[in-house]
Amino acid sequence: MKCRKCGSKASVNMRQHKLALCKEHYLEWFPEQTERFIKKYEMFTREEKILVAVSGGKDSLALWDILTRLGYQADGLYIGLGIEEDIGYSSESHRLTQEFADERNLKLNCVDVEEEYGQPIPVLSELTHRGKGRPCSVCGLTKRHVMNRIARDLGYAVLATGHNLDDEAAVLFSNTINWLGEYLLRQSPVLPESPGLARKVKPLCRFYEKDMTAYALLRGIEYIYEECPYAVGSKTTYYKELLNQLEAKRPGAKLAFYTKFLEARKQGLFAEQEMVRATLNPCPNCGQPTSAPGLCSFCRLMERAALASTDVTE
Amino acid sequence: MKCRKCGSKASVNMRQHKLALCKEHYLEWFPEQTERFIKKYEMFTREEKILVAVSGGKDSLALWDILTRLGYQADGLYIGLGIEEDIGYSSESHRLTQEFADERNLKLNCVDVEEEYGQPIPVLSELTHRGKGRPCSVCGLTKRHVMNRIARDLGYAVLATGHNLDDEAAVLFSNTINWLGEYLLRQSPVLPESPGLARKVKPLCRFYEKDMTAYALLRGIEYIYEECPYAVGSKTTYYKELLNQLEAKRPGAKLAFYTKFLEARKQGLFAEQEMVRATLNPCPNCGQPTSAPGLCSFCRLMERAALASTDVTE
Numbered sequence: 001m002k003c004r005k006c007g008s009k010a011s012v013n014m015r016q017h018k019l020a021l022c023k024e025h026y027l028e029w030f031p032e033q034t035e036r037f038i039k040k041y042e043m044f045t046r047e048e049k050i051l052v053a054v055s056g057g058k059d060s061l062a063l064w065d066i067l068t069r070l071g072y073q074a075d076g077l078y079i080g081l082g083i084e085e086d087i088g089y090s091s092e093s094h095r096l097t098q099e100f101a102d103e104r105n106l107k108l109n110c111v112d113v114e115e116e117y118g119q120p121i122p123v124l125s126e127l128t129h130r131g132k133g134r135p136c137s138v139c140g141l142t143k144r145h146v147m148n149r150i151a152r153d154l155g156y157a158v159l160a161t162g163h164n165l166d167d168e169a170a171v172l173f174s175n176t177i178n179w180l181g182e183y184l185l186r187q188s189p190v191l192p193e194s195p196g197l198a199r200k201v202k203p204l205c206r207f208y209e210k211d212m213t214a215y216a217l218l219r220g221i222e223y224i225y226e227e228c229p230y231a232v233g234s235k236t237t238y239y240k241e242l243l244n245q246l247e248a249k250r251p252g253a254k255l256a257f258y259t260k261f262l263e264a265r266k267q268g269l270f271a272e273q274e275m276v277r278a279t280l281n282p283c284p285n286c287g288q289p290t291s292a293p294g295l296c297s298f299c300r301l302m303e304r305a306a307l308a309s310t311d312v313t314e
Numbered sequence: 315m316k317c318r319k320c321g322s323k324a325s326v327n328m329r330q331h332k333l334a335l336c337k338e339h340y341l342e343w344f345p346e347q348t349e350r351f352i353k354k355y356e357m358f359t360r361e362e363k364i365l366v367a368v369s370g371g372k373d374s375l376a377l378w379d380i381l382t383r384l385g386y387q388a389d390g391l392y393i394g395l396g397i398e399e400d401i402g403y404s405s406e407s408h409r410l411t412q413e414f415a416d417e418r419n420l421k422l423n424c425v426d427v428e429e430e431y432g433q434p435i436p437v438l439s440e441l442t443h444r445g446k447g448r449p450c451s452v453c454g455l456t457k458r459h460v461m462n463r464i465a466r467d468l469g470y471a472v473l474a475t476g477h478n479l480d481d482e483a484a485v486l487f488s489n490t491i492n493w494l495g496e497y498l499l500r501q502s503p504v505l506p507e508s509p510g511l512a513r514k515v516k517p518l519c520r521f522y523e524k525d526m527t528a529y530a531l532l533r534g535i536e537y538i539y540e541e542c543p544y545a546v547g548s549k550t551t552y553y554k555e556l557l558n559q560l561e562a563k564r565p566g567a568k569l570a571f572y573t574k575f576l577e578a579r580k581q582g583l584f585a586e587q588e589m590v591r592a593t594l595n596p597c598p599n600c601g602q603p604t605s606a607p608g609l610c611s612f613c614r615l616m617e618r619a620a621l622a623s624t625d626v627t628e
Contacts, residue, residue, distance in 0.1 A: 176490055177560070177567070179574040181583045238563065242556065246491070249552065253491070260493040269495045271585045 012214045015251035023218050030215050031066045034203050038070075041189040043201040044158045050074040051156035051198070053147055054100075054108070056093025058216035058223045059162030061100055063204055065221060067160070068106065074160070076101055079146050080112035081139060082120020085229045090120075093224045100221065109154065111146050117302060119309065127308040128301055134230055138301065145298040148288055151198035163202040166209035169258045170239040176261075185270055188262075196282060196289045206255065209240075326528045329565035337532050344529050345380045348517050352384075355503040357515040358472045364388040365470035365512070367461055368414075368422070370407025372530035372537045373476030375414055377518055379535060381474070382420065388474070390415055393460050394426035395453060396434020399543045404434075407538045414535070423468065425460050431616060433623070441622040442615055448544055452615065459612040462602055465512035477516040480523035483572045484553040490575075499584055502576075510596060510603045520569065523554075 001010040003022035010020035054060040054076045067074040078097045083089045101108035114120045121139045131137030151159045175183040191200040246253040280289035283296035290296035315324040317336035324334035368374040368390045381388040392411045397403045415422035428434045435453045445451030465473045489497040505514040560567040594603035597610035604610035
């Protein structure tokens with residue numbers, strides 16, 4: 001297999017694009033494509049301050065790398081979840097993220113969940129009994145809260161996450177297989193800002209997971225190789241495998257599933273009336289917008305955790 | 315496993331319904347359910363004449379059996395496709411269908427494609443080069459044409475086919491994975507009559523394929539066990555396998571995928587404007603409605619076949 005640009009030995013072959021590239025041209029092509037998607041979906045400009053949520057994994061570190069290379073004003077946000085288990089997942093990912101930032105002279109904001117909210121994620125999850133034996137639901141809710149808070153408090157216009165195509169296609173598959181209209185209408189590379197909430201963007205949403213890995217490796221980014229121990233065996237992981245079967249049978253199927261969905265929605269496949277948003281009010285405790293009357297889901301979770309923790313210690 | 319109704323040994327266990335039944339109660343339950351779907355989707359009444367498309371397979375023969383048991387006026391239509399290959403598929407399915415009708419004193423209309431149109435399906439397919447090396451496209455087009463013609467000429471109000479849930483879910487999956495809006499808007503247990511076209515209904519659209527097999531076996535219906543030799547390795551077969559993986563992981567997933575789709579569409583998920591139908595005109599040759607100017611697809615196919623066949627014999 002030869003590089004389409006220079007004819008030398010290819011390092012990466014992307015069957016979905018019928019495109020093979022050598023290391024040098026892959027590292028050139030990848031940020032160019034990212035720039036193309038940033039423009040296509042009108043994600044942000046070089047004048048806006050961007051907060052990149054970095055986990056220490058390949059996707060988010062590659063995103064931060066690419067955005068700074070492209071000349072965007074991108075700072076990092078690392079959230080310490082306190083997921084240690086056997087492999088020291090959180091401390092290792094923190095170390096790698098901090099090193100990445102230091103080596104490149106980038107600004108990294110850090111929030112430690114245990115320090116700020118009293119307990120690490122696995123304990124919060126146990127105390128509150130939310131989410132069918134996995135802490136993923138509590139983790140997602142907490143991360144969303146913290147990201148929104150830091151973006152608002154530190155004045156970032158945009159919040160960027162490293163979701164890749166496999167992530168997006170798996171979520172879309174889950175929403176489609178269950179015909180969750182509300183979620184189908186909302187899933188998007190860009191969620192516009194609303195009062196109290198920064199714009200949310202996913203600049204990597206059209207890159208395959210395996211191509212993300214190739215980028216991080218070829219660029220020499222040191223990232224945490226392990227998945228979060230709680231992700232193993234999850235529904236999302238299962239849907240990813242299923243989509244990979246489709247992809248193996250028909251290269252490009254995964255990408256087409258996602259992009260054709262965006263295109264069909266843009267062309268008006270779905271009814272407009274469903275787009276009506278619930279009225280949002282500020283949470284009386286944290287001030288973040290919530291559709292529920294009274295406290296937002298996160299503050300209710302914290303309240304439950306505090307109560308349960310008092311019960312335990314009494 | 316025990317029968318929920320009488321406590322004796324169960325013959326069939328339907329995990330998607332959390333329901334196990336013995337032979338006697340299964341054979342009772344199955345037509346009752348069919349009647350429920352006929353009513354729910356307003357398919358037809360006992361006053362209407364129904365034409366059941368029978369292939370000699372388990373689904374269509376079971377459908378004919380059930381409709382006559384329920385007291386509907388249902389005649390059969392067998393279309394001889396001339397697919398013989400190694401296993402004598404068409405002659406064997408014709409024999410079984412005819413026997414089924416004779417034993418029950420039912421009226422069976424027969425149309426032989428080769429007799430009426432000059433060539434069997436595999437030859438028509440070869441002559442016309444339609445459909446990527448498989449005769450399935452030509453076969454589908456021909457069957458639709460013949461079914462519509464017989465329903466119109468013999469005055470049937472309704473055309474019933476034996477599509478089961480696995481068939482419908484696989485088609486839905488294919489349309490969804492490719493976001494084919496037009497098809498998503500049209501796939502339905504009932505297609506209303508339009509000028510020149512009988513109403514089309516699928517009374518078995520909520521029964522799993524394996525439960526259809528159980529019904530045919532327990533009822534003692536003799537049907538052709540082999541699939542059409544051209545169906546092996548088809549895209550539809552592949553999607554069925556994929557949906558069965560989902561089903562194995564979560565019993566009921568296949569049914570939920572289909573019924574939640576129907577429900578979401580009914581609740582207005584999709585935009586109305588897409589429902590606008592192309593204007594249909596009668597084909598100048600056969601008189602069946604067509605959206606194309608001039609001859610309909612079937613008559614154009616026949617024209618191509620006739621031309622190609624002259625080329626060959628000259």
